[in-house]
Amino acid sequence: MTIDLPIDSADAGLDRDCTTLSRHVFQQLQSFSPDAQDLSAIMNRIALAGKLVARRMSRAGLMEGVLGFTGEVNVQGETVKKMDVYANDVFISVFKQSGLVCRLASEEMEDPYYIPENCPIGRYTLLYDPIDGSSNTDTNLSLGSIFAIRQQQGEDKDHKATDLLTAGRGQIAAGYILYGPSTMLVYTIGNGVHSFTLDPSLGEFILTEENMQIPNHGSVYSVNEGNFWQWDESIREYIRYVHKTEGYTARYSGAMVSDIHRVLIQGGVFLYPGTLQKPEGKLRLLYESAPLAYIIEQAGGRATTGHIDILDVVPTKLHERTPLIIGSKQDVAKVESFIQNGY
Ligand code: AHG
Ligand code: MN
Ligand code: MN
Secondary structure, three states: OOOOOOOOHHHHHHHOOOOEHHHHHHHHHOOOOHHHHHHHHHHHHHHHHHHHHHHHHHOHHHOOOOOOEEEEEOOOOOEEEHHHHHHHHHHHHHHOOOOOEEEEEEOOOOOOEEOHHHOOOOOEEEEEEEEEOHHHHHHOOOEEEEEEEEEOOOOOOOOOOHHHOOOHHHOOEEEEEEEOOOEEEEEEOOOOOEEEEEEOOOOEEEEEEOOOOOOOOOOEEEOOHHHHHHOOHHHHHHHHHHHHOOOOEEOOOOOHHHHHHHHHHHOEEEEEOOOOOOOOOOOEHHHHHHHHHHHHHHOOOEEEOOOOEHHHOOOOOOOOEOOEEEEOHHHHHHHHHHHHHOO
């Protein structure tokens, strides 16, 4: 007598055609040209940084000197966590001697970091938020990393990186890594949005969903309502509207990568509006809002300041901030209508 054993679903998953991240980039570009090879290699390095950060986080509570603050304040005037510094350095070290990226610009560094030995050949710049949602670090909650790749324009001999002060539509690639119950990498190179899940036993990000599409509408609104009395009246009116209307529910984790990932999958809207004291809000354009806007637009959603599409905003400085309203088309339009028309 033979007994049919149920196929373990985890094994069944591995039995599928396992598409790795680097292979996927080649498939997307339908080419093995030098540009395609560069982009595939860059994505591979970003994935390596993600794996290193995820590994450290997964053991953080077991190691000395991983959690907590450094005692420093960064260029944004925010307290710095040890994990912010670690992750910032990891992204730099994976690109050293890669020949790929000449400059890295991050939330944690006032000026871009140059890797001179890469510059003659590596015409790319990596912009990144090494740890997004740092306030979740010490409580073992979801965190993220955000990245964008831009092609360097001009020589940048004086190391001022002024060519980075251009609209987000010029991004070549963008995405995020989500450190949740599993580690995921979501990216676009302008041809749809694709998600990968880290299989720790393989040490590889494996394709889990191709051409993700954000629903046109969702029930979630995601905003820090603790700022209610700091907002403009139009945002307060919008929040009163969702309170009064059936079918809305609030979700806010303190890490926009996880909140926006939820919105990408289930629909809804994430907001970080300006406040009366800080009309530009909190989020940084070049390495937070613009990469996420590229992802959400590519998935069929929208991202705006309330007046202009995030991808059309031209920054005047590296660490510029913008208000952000991002998510499902219908839900973003509703917030926009409150801002522009008052209803
Ligand atoms: P970071 O940790 O990179 O400074 O970013 C945190 C951001 C974002 O991820 C999150 O949605 C928001 O700041 C939370 O800010 P509040 O605590 O003001 O809500
Ligand atoms: Mn952030
Ligand atoms: Mn950060």
